[in-house]
Amino acid sequence: MNITIKYFSWIRVKLKKSHDLIELDKAISFKELKNNLISKDPIFQEIFKDDSVKYFLNLNELNDNDRILNNGDVLAFLPPVTGG
Amino acid sequence: MNITIKYFSWIRVKLKKSHDLIELDKAISFKELKNNLISKDPIFQEIFKDDSVKYFLNLNELNDNDRILNNGDVLAFLPPVTGG
């Protein structure tokens, strides 16, 4: 199964990429995904420690670490917005 | 001496004119002018009885009945405004 992660603002700048396509053998929780990402790149530790970062799953805000991610899900990591 | 009086909104409609040029032998007070006008046309009684009407003398609001009017003065009778 595949999950797309989109990165914005300083997260995109820090990671030097706008998105990732993650391939997984089985469905995992958001928390497990976070641990996966940290094990690959310690920068994610800094991202997940920042309380101002919001997470969106398929355009809806995600606050539940135990939420199971499904094939085709689009996850987005959003720093505080500054439009207008 | 001459005094111009400008009429607006329902006062203009009621009097069927937009202004008057009043010729006077001597300086008089605003109160005396009001009495003059009433004696010429009783419609002025109705105007002066209406608390919502404002009076402007040379573009400044006039609240003093004893104010002496001078040659060249422009007086205006203003119903409540409704612009915008």
Add this chain to the structure above:
Amino acid sequence: MIKIVKESFDLENEFKNISSNKNGAYSFFLGTVRSDLSFSNTKIKGIYLECYEELAISQLEKIRLQALKKWDLSECLIIHRIGRLNLGEKIVLVITSSSHRSNSIEACEYVIDSLKIDVAFWKFHLLDNGEKEMVNQKNKDNEKMLKWREIIN
């Protein structure tokens, strides 16, 4: 800038006339002729705007200067039409500009609220039979102005 005009105006042009790189925020209020009912409950076909022009300009200039000072505006433009206007036509435009948005927004509301109760314009409905019907001042406009008087002066 204050203008009392017979002709209509273009929003983009008016904005360009007062725009500046030092501003980040512009608030506009545009009043137009609303399809309304006369007191005899027939549809109006337009409005007629009467004005005591010299007085209106001096009253608008006073409101404009109060707004510029109180809200630290870069500019405040007020345009008001006079004469016969058809349904949908523009009547009045206020544009306020400032560095940050809250100032321009509050100032714009102050200017239009003040104009409605303190400036020498009178509105008449134009009826189908060719007659004019006077529009009355609204109590709520006067009440709202009392609130502003606590803020200004």
Add this chain to the structure above:
Amino acid sequence: MIKIVKESFDLENEFKNISSNKNGAYSFFLGTVRSDLSFSNTKIKGIYLECYEELAISQLEKIRLQALKKWDLSECLIIHRIGRLNLGEKIVLVITSSSHRSNSIEACEYVIDSLKIDVAFWKFHLLDNGEKEMVNQKNKDNEKMLKWREIIN
């Protein structure tokens, strides 16, 4: 109507698109690129606007529907630019229309305040050396939004 666009827009045209004889009042908020200082105290030469477009459209549509309902608006137009913008260029336009002015004015302020803290846009200063510098969210924008949350919902 919601638009996220690279190109600029004309205020008169945008007004015409949503104007109707049933409205008497239109409120506009226009945000532009202000000549600002970078954190290193040099003048910026423009901004760059990043956007999560699908999410921003859904967030703007939610704000728009709240405003239409709460303030009984006839229409609410929101246009936001993305990409590189020079000093003085238009960034964002909100137009709200209603029969009477207080509704359009309050709704317009609600929409721009909400957009500033709830919609997926990110602003960067463009510096002389070619670099981009992230703009930070303002605390006062968040605090103002808490006030609205007592009114909406």
